[in-house]
Amino acid sequence: MTLEISGRVVTRENLVYEEARTMWNRAIEKYPLVIAFCKSSEDVAKSIKWAKAQGVPVRIRSGRHHYEGYSTGNGVLVIDVSEMNQIHLDEAKGEVTIEGGVRNRELYEAVCSKGYPFPGGGCPTVGVVGFALGGGWGYSARMLGLGCDAITHIELINAEGEVVVASKEQNADLFWALKGSGGGQFGVVVKMTFKLPKKREEATLIRIESHHVTRENQIKVFKLWQETIRELCPEANFKLSFYNSKEKGDGILLIGIHYGTREEAHRLAAPFIQLGHTLHVLVQTMSVLEINRWIQDAHPEYEHYKSSGRFVEQSLEEQHMHELLDMIKERAEGAVYTALSCYGLGGHLTSVKEDTASFAYRRCQYILGFQTVWEDNKDSDANKNWFVERFKVIEIMTQGSFVNFPGAEITNYLDAYYGKNQDDLIKIRKKYDKNNFFKFEQGL
Known part of the structure; x- marks a missing residue:
């Protein structure tokens, strides 16, 4: 056939x-x-x-x-569904509808060119639907919420080949489940509609990088970032990375967006700059579209990598910071880059009621990511083994795993990804996919 x-x-x-x-x-x-x-x-x-x-x-x-x-x-x-990539922007209704194959770059171009920010991701070729189904962290999350918080309507094809619509009014339980459970769980999403935020023509991009930094300075920056993200205004967000690069050595990279004036952004950036060892500083006001292009263009065309991420609920102690930084002191065999990255949460994320979406960790302070990158697949096993051993350290000091940063080695993945929502999600999965047609390695 x-x-x-x-x-x-x-x-x-x-x-x-x-x-x-x-x-x-x-x-x-x-x-x-x-x-x-x-x-x-x-x-x-x-x-x-x-x-x-x-x-x-x-x-x-x-x-x-x-x-x-x-x-x-x-x-x-x-x-x-990558060739299903139509975008319909309806400014009168204040919404944008995308087909299942639209990627971050295309959506930013369509929406930001009209003056709207969007709670999307940083990597240009990530599919927006998969990004949003897993919750959807982005640099605008503290102001606009997660990607899933903006969803108003989802259309999918179920295991019978039938169209199913999910919204607050139709199949509300499925709508709740889809907003945070990750991709591939209930069917093939062919359309998704998002509510547009208010227009914001400009914002300020912040980028601070230091090479060849000392452990003392790493700890100072880690502490400052953790203190800052707790008190930071919702209009700003920062991602902080500590890296060990074959090309640059030990470094620190801070990237952020502030939806405010350049002067306000300078005040936010100043404490990090004053710590010293700064090599590159960029604090520049530009259009929201230009900022998103800048962030996206910094991503490589592809990588060989192993990565995952966990949630930090309570601030880490200095001892924990040392343990984490010890993990990246030496790279794995064949690795060209390894990093610990902190993705800021908080802000308006905490004003959204927890029962509006199945994403279970919006009250945490940040996501702690970990990765190793290599160039030749002959080094894959060495890098994966290196990663798995060190990721155990992160698991001890964190609360749960981000389904959009999954890890194959997570044993109780249902508890890790979904926390208190796992039982409800399993029930809803059985209701809408009775025979478990859309099953995969870490499905519900």
């Missing part, structure tokens, strides 16, 4: 198969049976029905950015 859709159907016999199966994380080596590049909801429905008739497992893919590669697999049908 041949899969017939309006989009491309790629199998192992096609010359483009290697490109079609490749993920953004080049360390993921999976060999799907079929990749269906769907162009419409009808294509998605046909692909689901074909997979059921053939007894072939499915995976759902958009931006190809899943950290552990659960949007692909060996011997599966990959339902790829």
Whole structure:
């Protein structure tokens, strides 16, 4: 039985198969049976029905950015919605509707060019739908909320190939579940509508970097950042990274956005600059679109990496900071870069009622990320083993894991990703996918 859709159907016999199966994380080596590049909801429905008739497992893919590669697999049908990328901006209604394959860059271009900020992600090729389904952290989160907080309407294709709408008014339990449970759980999302925030033409970008820093200075910056993020105004947010780079050595990178004046942004940045060892400082007011372009353009085209992230509820003590920084003192074999990164939470995130979305950790102070990056897949095992051993240190001092920064080695992943919401999510999953058709390695 041949899969017939309006989009491309790629199998192992096609010359483009290697490109079609490749993920953004080049360390993921999976060999799907079929990749269906769907162009419409009808294509998605046909692909689901074909997979059921053939007894072939499915995976759902958009931006190809899943950290552990659960949007692909060996011997599966990959339902790829990346070519479903229409964007409809309705300023009269104050909303934007996207198809399932729209990426961060395209959405920022459409929305920010009209003067609207958006609670999207930093990496340009991440699929917006997957980003938002996992909660969705971004540099604007403390002012605008998470990506999932702006969702008003979701349309998906279920395991029967039928259209299901989720909103506050329709299938409200599914709507709640989709806002934080991660991608691929309940069906193939083909449309998502977001409420637009108020227009803001300009903001100020803050970037401070230091190379060859001492441990003393790392600790000073870590303490300052942790104190700052607790008291910071909602209009600002910072991501802080401590890195060990083959090219730059031990360094510190602070990136932030302030939706205010350049003078206010300078006051926020000044304490970090005054700590010394600063190499590069940029505090510049520009359009919101230019800021997002700047942040996105700093991301590489692809990487070989292992990464995950946990939530910090209570401020870390200096001893914990030393333990964390010890982890990146030496890189893994073949690694060119390793880092600890702190992603600021708080602000208006805490004003959203916890029961409005299944995202369980909005009351935490920040997300603590950890990664190692290498260049050749011959070093994959060494880097993964190095990472797993050190990630155990992070687990001891943190509260739960971010489903958008997943880790294959997390044993009780349901508790880690969903906390107190896991039982309700499992019930809703059984209601909307009775036979567990959309199953994958860390599904509900």
